[in-house]
Amino acid sequence: MEATLEKPKTQTKNRLIRRVAVLGSGIMGSRIAAHFANIGVDVLLLDIIPKEPNGAELAKGLTTDSPAVRNRIVSDAFQTMLKASPASLYSPKFAQRIKLGNFEDNLKDIAGYDWVIEVVVERLDIKRSIYERVEQFRKPGTLITSNTSGIPMQLLTEGRSEDFRRNFAGTHFFNPPRYLRLLEIIPGPETDPAVVDFLMNYGDLYLGKTTVLCKDTPGFIANRLGIQSLIQTIRVAEDMGLTVEEVDKLTGPVVGRPKSGTFRLSDVVGLDTTVNVAGNLAKMEHDESRASFELPQSVQKLMENKWLGDKTGQGYYKKTKDEKGQTQILALDLKTFDYKPSQKVRFTTLDSTKAIENLKKRFPVLLAGQDKAGEFYRRTFADGFRYATNRIPEISDELYRIDAAITAGFGWQLGLFETWDAIGVRKGVEIIQAQGQQPAQWVYDMLEAGIDQFYKVERGRRYYYDIPTKSYKAIPGVEEFIILENLSNNIVWKNAGTTVYDLGDGILNLEFRTKMNTFGTEVSEGITKALNLAEKDFRGLVIGNDSTEAFSAGANLATLFMFAVEQEFDEINLMIAQFQSRMMRLRYSSVPVVVAPHTLTLGGGCEAVLHADRAVAHAESYMGLVEVGVGLIPAGGGTKEMAARASDLYQTGDPELNILQNVFMNIATAKVSTSAQEAREMNYLRPTDQIVLNRSRLIAEAKQAAIELADNGYTQPKQRTDIKVQGKTGIALFKAGLTAMRMGRYISDHDMKIADKLAYVICGGDLSAPQLVSEPYLLDLEREAFLSLSGEKKTLERIQSLLAGGKPVRN
Known part of the structure; x- marks a missing residue:
């Protein structure tokens, strides 16, 4: 492993992960492969072979025997991953850690890999056929896991060998794998407990994930709770006559959730994906609330129209151009199903919480609101609280796992039980009952025993309420x-x-x-x-x-x-x-x-x-x-320090000005x-x-x-006196480049003035030749340049624009 990421000590005896094979190169497979490459692992990414060459391949005289054709599907998926934004790789150079291939020619290569992760389409027959072929080549003891989002482990391993079943588990990553922290670990009925321990530890230490142990139940934990919440939110919104924009405002950062809110999130994920998961969950006979997964009217209508979100260009939102060619965001009217310009949203309840920075203190005010916002919160949170209590012990024996999964998987700052604690457990029960519902009996038993918190903190450790023992237990796995x-x-x-x-x-x-x-x-x-x-x-x-x-x-x-x-x-x-x-x-x-x-x-x-x-x-x-973005230069030692770091990189015979230019451009472009x-x-x-x-x-x-x-x-x-600066030589180089950029109208006159000041400081001022200077010397230059720029009218315009709207003007 390279020195780019520090590798923890080996965590499980005799199991090291040096090479990982990922089977399936779609959106999830290619991005899972990228994240393993991020941590220094060599990755083999495989997919199927096309049935025939495409037009471009035929024009080149290629056939199904040509490697370029045989690897076209995996290559195209890999290139799509490389171009995606946000990036899946920490650095583009990490792409070299991923080797591409296909199931026909390269599946045999998995014999040299320590972990095989299956990420093919969510069809049991296809997964089983892959496993049958995998078993021909994998070494005994090799990890084999599936990224399935809901197929039971027992069904996946039917007909496989004992060694396969003992080393098999579900490892459910959330998309995008680099950024979303949840990794659900789902043991099969015969999974070796040591394998489960290894996966829990590896996901935490090496992959940077919140690893949550799940029972093998439909949707596992995060999707079961998250999809139920999403569908019910849409249903309540329709019932209350709320707009798409209003709901996204109510379910965004104000409640500690992503800016996308509910409807924008649906567009990003793809409505068909949500519908598929909800459809499977609606079939559960043992879930008393399975009807809550039935599709609301707007979802059904969108599916009929094939308005699936970003992938089809429209869903709950639609991006268009106005008559001036400016991008305009239109929002769906849930009553008429016409699109209209997105409107700003305001609720009295939200206004009353603007000054409350602490999210936990904000929730009691939100749920006490007397306007539509307060009613919306009471209805949705009451249903979410109730549903979560009834999922114990079905999907988890411990309530903290439910919160861990929902926060890490969906980007919520607080889980359902954490939110409930914020408003008070007794108050939460009252809100649920006011909606004509009841939480599970264990909540009443807990309150009757005099316990009125799901969590507590003692001596720096966090404890959760353990239902079977009716006592608090320390949350495991977080001791460090x-x-x-x-x-x-x-x-x-x-x-x-x-x-x-x-x-x-x-x-x-x-x-x-x-x-x-x-x-x-x-x-x-x-x-x-x-x-x-x-x-x-x-x-x-x-x-x-x-x-x-x-x-x-x-x-x-x-x-x-x-x-x-x-x-x-x-x-x-x-x-x-x-x-x-x-x-x-x-x-x-x-x-x-x-x-x-x-x-x-x-x-x-x-x-x-x-x-x-x-x-x-x-x-x-x-x-x-x-700082250049607001018309200034770094003056808290930043310019000085980068000049010093450039100086430290100079080696005899190196083109010193090239090194300094890279540093200069990073600052000058506010990269x-x-x-x-x-x-x-x-x-x-x-x-x-x-x-x-x-x-x-x-x-x-x-x-x-x-x-x-x-x-x-x-x-x-001790303070440094050995920083080599370039003086007039460097300033002349930068001025020449800046003049060319100004003539090409890539920068404004004010951009050029700022960059001139930056060049002057980072080169050590108007010195006749390269020489060594001290830190205080450069700090004085920094401060003088900053002071002069702070008096410029155009700098003040940039700062004022940032303070007023969050984005500086280009002037």
Whole structure:
């Protein structure tokens, strides 16, 4: 395995996964193959052979014996995966880890593979025929798993050998496999328990997944609950006369769910996919609510019209062009089935929760609303709560598995029982009963026993209510995770925007808690305080948080804008100098500082990473120095640090200006990495920095890195005076390129002015020849350039546009 991703210790005796064969190259198969390639595994991706050459192949004189024809299906699917957005691979170069082939010529090659994953069409006869052929070639003991979304394991393994059945299980990935965290593990009736343990552990450590053990029941856990919720939401919307836009607003981020909401999600997934799953679930004779999977009227009508969503160009939404050629989003009228321009949505209940940042505190207000929104929430959540209680012990013996599956599979921030806890269990029962329904008897028994929470936290561990024993038990498998929300008793210090926790073993953690974790006065104060505390009484500092949106979206521009409009340039100068000082304190602290970035890590957030002794980054880290987009340059040490990193890459005989140009272009174009691996390729992460697959392990891994640095005899570093800059030579190169871009109208006059300033700083100023300079020297250049740009009218226009609408103007 390459050094790009740190591989945990072998977790199960005598079972190593070096090579994985994926059978079936469709949307799921090709993307599962990509994710295994992401973690450094060699992958064999196979599919069927076409029945005959297509027109282009016939024109080239190719036949069904030609390799290009025989591998056309798998090759086309592979190319589609490579072009897809968002990307399935952490880096395009990882594509070389995937070898393509077909079932006729290459199935025999699986004899050299450690794990075979079947991802063919959801038909029992086809899967069985594949397994029969697989058994001819697989070595005894080789893992064989299926990505089926609902076919029972017992039916899949009928007629197979004992060794096959013992090493077989369901491994149900959710699409897209790189981004959705759920991996459902479904043992068959004869699956070796050691195989189940291995898959649970491997999915967690290596694939970065929330692995959930499921019973072999229809739809397993996530689809059973998620599809029921989706269908019932549509049914309630029709009954209440709500619009498509209203429902998507009500079921989006306001309740901790993806922006797609309900109807947009249906369009993305494909209505036919939802209908197929719902149709299978509606056949369950033992489900008291199987009627809830019957299709609502709008779904039936859409299916009749073959308006299946994005794949057919229209569904609940339709994208068109207006008379000016501008893209326009139309929404389906559920009453007339005509499309109309999408409308903005407003509800009094939603307005009343705008100031409530904490999702758990928001739910009681949402469900108490006296308008249509409140009624909608009471009806849908009451039904969801009731349905979940009746699925225990059918689909799971433990309620926490239901929440884990639904949150990881559908991107909800809170599961059903977690949401119920937020409004109060007794209150939830009242809401259910007000809808003429009842939860399962075990909920009444629990309340009667004086227990009124599904979860509780003690000594940093989270516990769930165990129904058979009527007591709390620790959630297993998360002992190594550090979840800051569970450490409320370990708070050392806090202010309005940050919290400092004692993680134990002499390590502190600084958590940002501002909107999008932007840097402002509170965060600056928090950094200083955390460093002072760590240097006085502790061994190290971690900077990390559990936000689902951003590690940090950068600086809070509102204060800067206010000073700039008032032309308070002394205040701006002081503000930037203080921010630079804090970044340098991170670099030159007397104790090790480890930063744990994830998701959006922009501007000042990226600069904090650049100045850490070590970064421990989640694989899904989108990093960049993006200040140019608002008419500025990085001035929290970002430009200085990238000049230093470029200098460190110079080797005798290397074209130094080419290296510096790559760094310059990344900043000048405000490029953001699409993964932690790309951030490493852009030099925002160093080879010594660590990449972690499982987000839940991030802070724990960062803590361990801080301990290791301290244990290895951490010594406070000294400021650098050896940064090689290019002076006039570099500036001339960049000016020539910028002039050509301006003449070609690729950039505006203001873009050119910003880039000129950036070139001046990153080249070390107007020096007559390349030479060595110090960090303070470059920091002064940074600050001067930033200060001058903050007085530009067009920069203020960009900042104002970002603050007002979330996107800067191009001027």
